[in-house]
């Protein structure tokens with residue numbers, strides 16, 4: 022990323038700078054130490070009780086800095102309002118971040134380390150001497166010389182995903198509440214649980230947010246403004262065999278495990294898998310298999326950016342099941358495909374204002390913006406589909422979900438500046454056009 026000199030137009034963000042860095046650092050380090058790992062095996066909402074440790078703290082802190090309407094919903098979301106400072110009727114916008122960290126790696130006992138004024142050399146993590154964070158392996162780190170880099174200590178993830186978003190939004194809220202002369206419309210704040218396990222958006226959230234435009238602070242490199250995510254389906258294939266004692270099995274046993282293996286083996290291996298695709302290519306990914314000779318189950322995720330291609334992946338899986346079924350009529354093979362989330366572009370491209378204003382905010386701050394399609398989903402994917410246009414903005418987070426996770430403090434500060442600039446830019450947006458994006462959440466999907 023090329024960072025250009027900041028332009029002259031810096032009104033709402035005029036008072037920021039090093040002090041703002043320190044505030045974000047203080048908040049980030051404190052929030053990162055709190056264990057908020059979610060758990061996909063849990064049936065409760067939020068999935069883990071410990072997410073309340075941070076949710077409750079954030080509610081208390083929002084009250085203490087003077088936010089209005091602070092509440093913790095029964096589904097575990099902290100909501101708050103920063104009241105409008107302008108007389109005109111301008112659109113409400115919301116900022117969201119998720120409090121949970123990924124179940125993929127240890128999230129207990131996080132010890133954030135601030136490496137001040139990074140000198141460009143390899144960074145070592147004290148609790149695991151084998152781990153080296155090298156700018157040769159991670160070129161984005163090489164761009165951060167002179168900045169303050171935060172890592173974990175080697176045995177845990179850092180949880181910048183998405184404590185960075187939480188710290189940025191809290192700093193933005195504090196800045197706006199302390200400076201009521203800065204012009205902005207009503208701003209809603211939401212801290213959600215369980216994003217990492219795909220359960221961050223409760224059906225009540227769109228109406229409780231009371232807005233039709235929102236931004237998640239859950240993106241990566243400086244300047245990233247994301248409005249394209251995967252479209253996602255889940256597929257479960259069930260194979261019922263015929264079970265019998267193996268000693269008497271001649272011509273009678275139908276082993277479900279053999280048939281399940283045949284299904285996996287018949288699916289494409291050198292194309293259409295996560296490990297053989299990149300960019301805009303989609304895939305069929307078998308991520309779990311279990312069973313006995315009597316019955317087996319295979320779980321898949323299907324991903325693509327385009328709906329017709331996603332449909333084709335599902336059809337291919339079903340054709341393979343039909344073909345394997347034909348080899349053994351005594352078995353019963355069924356497949357069930359259920360939608361998970363959809364590419365937010367299908368809705369956002371009907372009204373690109375939320376995206377354009379985020380890019381304009383970057384431009385006015387001298388940050389070059391870019392919009393990569395991301396090979397995953399966000400809370401914004403679901404929210405956009407449900408009627409709240411929700412692009413995703415950078416925080417700086419890198420190498421997420423593992424021990425080499427790191428973030429630049431200055432990237433977080435720049436993200437806060439973008440949010441504050443956005444609140445100003447939305448004051449000149451017309452409210453009448455607001456309903457164009459959202460409506461009933463059902464765009465023409467061709």
Ligand SMILES: [Zn+2]
Nearest residue numbers: 182183216239
């Ligand atoms: Zn995240």
